[in-house]
Amino acid sequence: MTGAVWTRQGSRVIQSIQNASSRRSHTALKSEYDVLVIGGGHNGLVAAAYLQKGGLQTAVLERRHVLGGAAVTEELFPGFHFSRCSYLLSLFRPHIYEDLELKKHGLKIYRRNPHAFSPMLEDGVGGAPPRSLTLGSDMVLNRKEIGKFSQKDAMAYGEFNAYLDKLASAAQPLLDAPPVDIIGLTSGSLRTRITAAKTLMPLVKCGLKLGKNIPDFYEIVTAPIMKILNQWFESEPLKATLATDAVIGAMTSPYNPGSGYVLLHHVMGELEKEKGSWGYVEGGMGGVSNAIASSARSHGASIFTEKDVQEILVGPDGVAKGVVLKDGSEIHSKLVLSNATPYVTFKKLTPQASLSPEFIKAIDQFDYTSPVTKINVAVDKLPNFLAAPSPDGKPGPHHQCSIHLNCESVEVLETAYKESINGKYSTRPMLEMTIPSVLDPTLAPPGAHVVSFFTQFTPYYLEGKEWTDQDKEAYADLVFDWVEQYAPGFKSSVVGRDILTPPDLERIFGLTGGNIFHGSMSLDQLYLARPLPCLSNYRTPIKGLYLCGSGCHPGGGVMGSPGWNAALAVMADMKRS
Incomplete structure (x- = not known):
């Protein structure tokens, strides 16, 4: 290059x-x-x-x-x-x-809608493009999109969103206060205990907001996300798209306990009073x-x-x-x-x-284990996806989303995870692709774009050895080969790339183990x-x-x-x- x-x-x-x-x-x-x-x-x-x-x-x-x-x-x-x-x-x-x-x-924020785009790697039927799944804030459009794969899931999705929102909203008081002061409650003077008792209030507020939903909250915090998703849905593209938020940044499987909490953590936010919204910063x-x-x-x-x-x-x-x-x-x-x-x-x-x-x-x-390799890419033209063609080169709604590649089924994610825990990088990695310059023109020259790949799963040591520059370039080439299958012409548009494996994230940003959360968000390392x-x-x-x-x-x-x-x-x- x-x-x-x-x-x-x-x-x-x-x-x-x-x-x-x-x-x-x-x-x-x-x-x-x-x-x-x-x-x-x-x-x-x-x-x-x-x-x-x-x-x-x-x-x-x-x-x-x-x-x-x-x-x-x-x-x-x-x-x-x-x-x-x-x-x-x-x-x-x-x-x-x-x-x-x-x-x-x-601070200026560009809110995204739709939020997620998962193109399928398949042949179109009757000359039509391959299928894709696009999700946003419009529930009518969501049902139409999900209906391509399952009418049952299309009808259940709105209720599932309300279920997640109820659990995430109840957890809000816990975010803005320290955990309960156990030592103060169980030792010290009466005055100390009275002061420590105040730290119980956020927990009480959370419990009151949950009410009869406390068992649901306990389940999603402790369960594998697939236990939850299988109760609600049947279509693989929808389950895989939702499961990505349960493993993003975490060296875990959608079938592992605690992955449900990672999903809940990622839906707790809001942007300018719109719950669950994600956006780009100018x-x-x-x-x-x-x-x-x-x-x-x-x-x-x-x-x-x-x-x-x-x-x-x-x-x-x-x-x-x-x-x-x-x-x-x-x-x-x-x-x-x-x-x-x-x-x-x-x-x-x-x-x-x-x-x-x-x-x-x-x-x-x-535990600081990280699965993440971040790849930042400069391109001279917008990626053109087979599942949502844009032959004129102008961005469509799907370009502003988190674009989920290799997301056809949960099994693809699971296989990627298993390869990594054996010390290898995934041969079909989980890819979250974003193109913020679609909404924010300050980021790139006219007609060009910046592309971000948040990729999983990659180990800290590659088969027990440190990553070499050749290893990093080979992994980036693999990622780009997969992108090329969804968006032909992508590789030829690349004018520069910055590859950050877990050791790079540690060295540059001080993230021990390359972990973006300053430590795994596992059940034994929370609250x-x-x-x-x-x-x-x-x-x-x-x-x-x-x-x-x-x-x-x-x-x-x-x-x-x-x-x-x-x-x-x-x-x-x-x-x-």
Whole structure:
């Protein structure tokens, strides 16, 4: 790919310009603050904004040249701007959106409708195109689409959506509050227990909203998603399309317990009061992070890039005192919040002598397994799908969707998963393809587009060995060969590609294991046990050190809740002291 080689060289020039611009925008880094936040991902920025609003002089220290962590925009090839890691918005909490006035600070969202497009890899009948399944907010059109495969499923789909919405809505109070304070409830003074009892309220609200649906909620949280889907539907394309949201980002099978919760987690969101809606951020996902950063700065927060933290300073009294940067400089603070993964926080940044061997061992057990390889692609023309031809080159409604390829049946997904757990990448991978430039023209030159592939399943080690550049290129070629079957001409349209395997996601974005959620969203790593039972309230064994990233409750996705909840914990502790 000579074009890709040339554009990678161009991207280095662009990056150096961005670096220079980033340095010029800095205010001077002081030697002391009330609060230091390690990592400029969206949760760290949310925490910083609220703590600064609360009167604490707060500084954010980001390792990379660009803000955003995984919610970042990068110009990888000249004129092509990518949401390089996370790529869609839905889960961001509405109250944070309003509190921080993100619209005022430049956040613009393009809502998608329809939402999902699953073309079939089959011959059309009587000269007609192959079948496809398109789902959106119009239930009449949904029934018509599903009816191509099953009239029974077409009639059941509306009720299923209402069922999911009822369960997801009931869980909302749990997202915006720390988990129940078990230690406070079971020990300490009467005053402590009374204060801890307040942490039960979100759980009570959830139970009251569920009412007689509590057994349904328990089932979907604990069950394999296929147990649920088989109760409702019979058509394979519909079940496979829905099952993708139950395994996306997770090294799991649709037949494994807990995959039902992953689906529920992905339907909990809303965009501008439209429940379950997903959308693109203008300018890419960095637009979210930049808007939060702008809001934080408007209240007086200091935000720095290219400030790589080497170590958290811990005094002889076991209290966090600040950080040491890679250049050796010390920045002191009363409090430190880490937006890094729990593994990075406690195994790489915290002095090991400050932690007990038992705690370190528990941290080592936290699961970061990731199945994801992200491929960002610059193309010079719009993909043309056999199942929904667009010979004039103009985008159709299906181009704005999450396009599910290799989604004809659940068995295809299951086979892909089984290949990966044996240390190989899937020979027919699960592909979620998005083309945000269809709605957002700022992302690519006229007539060209940016394409994102969120692919599964790929292991961290390939048959026990590290990925080579040749392995990565071979896997991307395999992905493109599959895309070509659905959209002939795609391969010839590619002018550049950026391939991010799990080790790449770890190296570039600090995502341990390449896990986009800062740790698997498995049943043993949720709510009271996220990331560990002793860490579920954002406080750590080091006094003055808090976690605020997606490794905390309620987990991954660009939602801001871990940052918000961590800020609440800090402010509560400040009032007590």
